[in-house]
Amino acid sequence: MPGSAESLHIQQLVELMAVVSSSTDEASAVQHAVERSAQALEAEVAAVVFDGKVAASIGFPLGAVPNEDIVAVSLHQRDTLDVPGIGRCPVATAAWAGSKPGHLVLARWGEPFAIEEQNLIRGMARLLELTLTMLRTLAAEQSIRESLQERQRLLEQLFTIQRAISRREDLQQILDTITLAARDLLGDEISLLWLRDEDDTGRARLLSAADASGILPGSALTADLTDAATANQAMTVGDVVVRQGGIAASEVISRFGNGSVCASMGAPVHDSGVVTGALVVASCDDGRVYGPSDVQTLRVFAQNVSLALTDANTVLRMQQAHHDALTGLASRRLFMEQLTQRLAIADAEGTTVAVLFLDLDRFKDINDTLGHAAGDQLLTVTADRIAAQLRGGDLASRFGGDEFAVMLHQVDGPSDAAAVAGRIGTALGKPMYVAHQRLRVGASIGIALSTPRHTDPVELVGHADLAMYQAKRADAGGYALYDPASADPNARPGTVRA
Numbered sequence: 001m002p003g004s005a006e007s008l009h010i011q012q013l014v015e016l017m018a019v020v021s022s023s024t025d026e027a028s029a030v031q032h033a034v035e036r037s038a039q040a041l042e043a044e045v046a047a048v049v050f051d052g053k054v055a056a057s058i059g060f061p062l063g064a065v066p067n068e069d070i071v072a073v074s075l076h077q078r079d080t081l082d083v084p085g086i087g088r089c090p091v092a093t094a095a096w097a098g099s100k101p102g103h104l105v106l107a108r109w110g111e112p113f114a115i116e117e118q119n120l121i122r123g124m125a126r127l128l129e130l131t132l133t134m135l136r137t138l139a140a141e142q143s144i145r146e147s148l149q150e151r152q153r154l155l156e157q158l159f160t161i162q163r164a165i166s167r168r169e170d171l172q173q174i175l176d177t178i179t180l181a182a183r184d185l186l187g188d189e190i191s192l193l194w195l196r197d198e199d200d201t202g203r204a205r206l207l208s209a210a211d212a213s214g215i216l217p218g219s220a221l222t223a224d225l226t227d228a229a230t231a232n233q234a235m236t237v238g239d240v241v242v243r244q245g246g247i248a249a250s251e252v253i254s255r256f257g258n259g260s261v262c263a264s265m266g267a268p269v270h271d272s273g274v275v276t277g278a279l280v281v282a283s284c285d286d287g288r289v290y291g292p293s294d295v296q297t298l299r300v301f302a303q304n305v306s307l308a309l310t311d312a313n314t315v316l317r318m319q320q321a322h323h324d325a326l327t328g329l330a331s332r333r334l335f336m337e338q339l340t341q342r343l344a345i346a347d348a349e350g351t352t353v354a355v356l357f358l359d360l361d362r363f364k365d366i367n368d369t370l371g372h373a374a375g376d377q378l379l380t381v382t383a384d385r386i387a388a389q390l391r392g393g394d395l396a397s398r399f400g401g402d403e404f405a406v407m408l409h410q411v412d413g414p415s416d417a418a419a420v421a422g423r424i425g426t427a428l429g430k431p432m433y434v435a436h437q438r439l440r441v442g443a444s445i446g447i448a449l450s451t452p453r454h455t456d457p458v459e460l461v462g463h464a465d466l467a468m469y470q471a472k473r474a475d476a477g478g479y480a481l482y483d484p485a486s487a488d489p490n491a492r493p494g495t496v497r498a
Contacts, residue, residue: 015040020131029135030056033104033128040124041092041117043106044083048128049074050102060084074103081107092118094125097273098133116337126314133307134162140300157181161304171312172208175305176215179208179279182301186294188281190261193269193305194231195277197222204228204277231278234266238275240299241266242290263288265295267302271309279305324398326376327383332405335397339407339457346410346450353450354408354417356479357464358386358424359472361442363402366434374435381434382441385427389420404443405461414449414481421445421479444472445479 015036023029030048034056038046045059047070054067061084072078073091080088092113094104104125106113113121141158158181164174175193183191193208204225209216225232233241242265264282268275279302322334330338339355346353360382367375379402386396386404393409406424411417429442446467448460463482471480 020128026132026135029131033124034058037104037106037121037124041106041108041121043108044086044089046106048102048104050100070105074105083107092121094122096125096129098129099136100132104128116341133303137300137303140296158304165308165311168311168315171308174308175208178301178304180210180215182279182281182298183210185297186281188283190282192280193277194228194280196235204231230264230266230280234268234278235275238268240295244289262286263290265290265298267298269302269309270306271313327380327398329383330395330397332397332399335395335405335407336457338395342407342409343450343455343457347453347455351410354411355448355460355464356406356421357446357461357468358404358443359468360402361444363441366439370435378432378434378441381432382428386424389423389427417447417449418479418481421447425479444468446471446482447479448482
């Protein structure tokens, strides 16, 4: 469960998205991003840099924007910025790639930007990049509307596609919709979406295909890029390529037509600014000639594919970085970040944070006897039972293997933390049905409480870990509270009394 700081950052990103996405042109989107990011981070100045120039800024006197200094900061050539009337300030930057690379730069008097604030800035930069890409896509679509009024229905499909992307609907359905719409809008017989194979860059995977009958189910295949020459050329050139005539009948693309392919056109698609595939259309009409409007139309659809892939993979990478893939609990990294924030708040407010460290009893025997699949199922059930015993604001994490950690964001004392540990222990001690067998597992739990000026998360987790080992030695399935005064001289420093 995210902490208050993370919730605040998510709220700030949502507010930024609402303001920036309502912009009708790139200039206003950039200015809104600068203003909102400065407000969210309480920064004295903020700026956006394109092509070595400051495109928008806030906090500088009129006509006194230090362009060269801001550009140097964006290129990491400087780590401070002299702000008129304030002095030398720490800076934070975030860059993005895409068709129009840029940098978001902020400077603030006082302490350097914390890690979570830098993550927030990167998120804001990513939102700005997506908005600018969308605005350019919409501008291109407007050009298409003016020249192809009779295709209004299909252009409305583009809006449906973008709405599906923003709502993060099923990725395969979005890609199929784009592939089919590109075929229909351009009036060709074939439309194919290729993605370069991550394991073999000389091959490509077919993500979606459409012919005269519509989307082809089960058409996924891989092929040498030499057999998908139009896609290969588009990926190599990094722009739309047109092939008129002379296309070999043996090319993979010809498998999806009713006759020989006479003309084809491909546009590259990107993931986070990197060319990863191509959208290809082809015609069996020997009189087919692709003009400038056709090139622009295919480019628009390829940009929509890029938006869908980038958004889906960005979400996936964020989930992988912050959540355990098996249980869905917070990752160790997210847990330590949230614990660091919560300890700082507790120190300022005079409150107490508790960490519970759990290790399952008899897990190895079960895993070895019933197999890893059963072990994974047991860990999933364990995670659900732990999460069900927590209070609002608490956070559970899988640290690895059969070890779990819990952060209790505010406790009244040892008895309060022990009550939660007791509930978790009781829940985990109940029978579990795994691999069609009734099992009892249980867990040993160590408890450590923060003290005034105790802001080291690694130390606090270490104390809970030591307490867990003492609980395991004393009575498997119980819990123990860390007590540095009861150290065992024959054990590691910090051994606790059960």
